Amino acid sequence: MSSNNEGLGRVLTVALALCIVCSVVVSTAAVVLKPQQQANKTRDLKRNILLAAGIYDAERSIEEQFERVSTRVIDVETGAYAEGIDPMSFDQRAAAKDPSRSTALEGERDKAKIQRRSNFALVYLVNDDSGMLDKVILPIHGYGLWSTLYGFVALDSDANTIAGLGFYEHGETPGLGGEVDNPRWKAVWEGKHAYRDGDVAISVIKGTVNPDSSKAQWQVDGLSGATLTSKGVSNLVQFWLGEDGFAPYLNNLRNGEA
DSSP: OOHHHHHHHOOOHHHHHHHHHHHHHHHHHHHHHHHHHHHHHHHHHHHHHHHHOOOOOOOHHHHHGGEEEEEEEEEEETOBBOSOOTTTOOHHHHHHHOOOEEOOOOGGGTTTOOOOOEEEEEEEEEEOTTSEEEEEEEEEEEEEEESSEEEEEEEEESSSEEEEEEEOOOEEEEEEEGGGGOOOHTTTTTOSSSEEEEEEEEEEOOOOTTTSSSTTEEEEETTOOOOOHHHHHHHHHHHHTTTTTTHHHHHHTTOOOO
């Protein structure tokens, strides 16, 4: 009996020691690799911003290309640039979860189904070679069928013509709602108009856009077999281009006040 107890004790000791060693290794790796993981995350975000704007070049470094992009923080309600907030450290997602730094949305106001919207938001400005505004890239998010989709919509300098759209994070069904990642579908957004007579008019329809329709300029083909994801994308784009989103800022841009 004593021999059995000693054998069991050795097994437990070895198992405990192994658990401790593994915990130390995992914890150390997490701490050591965290800066690299954050750098990779930032690099991927910049890549997606460039992709949405249609200016990404796989042959050049992302950092070099991003030199054309300036990052600013705006007051969403007024559309004015915010003073005293560092755009490099501002976390818009975290701000949206903080009741003291966000606004609750209910009913029709919460078209994107996000519940809360940060009082401040990031915008990305791309200048041409002469230093004039070429594109403005806006972060957008909202609920689809299974998940919250996070992405960017890019507008030309007229703050109306869509230059591109892309999502970098979502959990929609592969082959159906997941087709929001399909380059062919993203390409149909290019050249569409966001506004008509001052109101948000862009929408994702069910089926295919009739090119002869008087509304074709403001319509995007729906995703086949993914009606709810298509509706979610339509709703979130309309929300972020609307009065509770970036409309005040875009109005300032058009009027030369930003």
